[in-house]
Amino acid sequence: MGTKQIGVVFYSKTGATRLLAQHISEGIQSVGANAQIFEIESQSIIAGRYQNTPLFEQLTKCDALIFGCPTYMGSPAAQFKAFMDASSDCYVQKAWQNKLAAGFTSGGSQNGEQQQTLLAMFALACQHGMLWAGLDVSQFSDDLGLNRTGSSLGLVASPEPGDPQLVATNDLQTAFYFGQRIAKLAG
Numbered sequence: 001m002g003t004k005q006i007g008v009v010f011y012s013k014t015g016a017t018r019l020l021a022q023h024i025s026e027g028i029q030s031v032g033a034n035a036q037i038f039e040i041e042s043q044s045i046i047a048g049r050y051q052n053t054p055l056f057e058q059l060t061k062c063d064a065l066i067f068g069c070p071t072y073m074g075s076p077a078a079q080f081k082a083f084m085d086a087s088s089d090c091y092v093q094k095a096w097q098n099k100l101a102a103g104f105t106s107g108g109s110q111n112g113e114q115q116q117t118l119l120a121m122f123a124l125a126c127q128h129g130m131l132w133a134g135l136d137v138s139q140f141s142d143d144l145g146l147n148r149t150g151s152s153l154g155l156v157a158s159p160e161p162g163d164p165q166l167v168a169t170n171d172l173q174t175a176f177y178f179g180q181r182i183a184k185l186a187g
């Protein structure tokens with residue numbers, strides 16, 4: 001079987017989503033899988049089209065893909081949407097069929113429509129024939145104290161109001177757990 005390769009592909013402008021990607025990757029590594037981080041760079045978007053064939057080749061080699069981006073105006077940031085659109089070649093080839101998929105997003109508000117971003121990622125995963133894995137921790141049904149935002153579709157993060165940290169500590173801890181979960185499911 002070999003070590004599972006988990007791709008974490010994300011866009012981040014000011015660092016919050018990057019921080020989440022790092023914590024997810026640490027969670028992945030902590031259970032013995034290999035985390036590969038892929039950052040969507042704005043300069044790869046030309047006339048609105050994301051162009052990076054080698055990135056898609058690398059993603060296709062992964063066993064699972066975790067998508068991440070900020071929520072902008074209640075949906076995925078345009079830079080990540082450009083990546084989503086560019087994945088259509090992989091869709092045609094069924095290159096990601098039956099891979100595990102999951103998603104995370106950050107927002108400035110606790111409830112800034114981040115769920116819409118996760119739903120867009122979920123739809124993307126379904127179009128690719130992927131198997132969506134949500135977040136299975138709840139402050140109501142277990143005592144881990146994670147997932148303060150109560151999202152089941154995937155990880156929703158935001159800063160704690162009044163705290164200068166980009167992302168609430170609980171969300172970063174949840175990100176670590178989320179990475180562990182996806183890596184274990186892929187294993």
Ligand SMILES: Cc1cc2nc3c(=O)[nH]c(=O)nc-3n(C[C@H](O)[C@H](O)[C@H](O)COP(=O)(O)O)c2cc1C
Pocket residue numbers: 011012013014015016017018069070071072073074075106107108109110111112113114
């Ligand atoms: C153009 C724009 C639109 C935004 N729209 C939302 C939004 O709809 N909901 C929300 O919670 N935050 C919104 N934000 C805040 C960002 O999602 C938030 O700062 C995020 O953590 C940035 O991620 P990054 O640091 O990875 O770039 C918006 C920010 C920008 C610049």
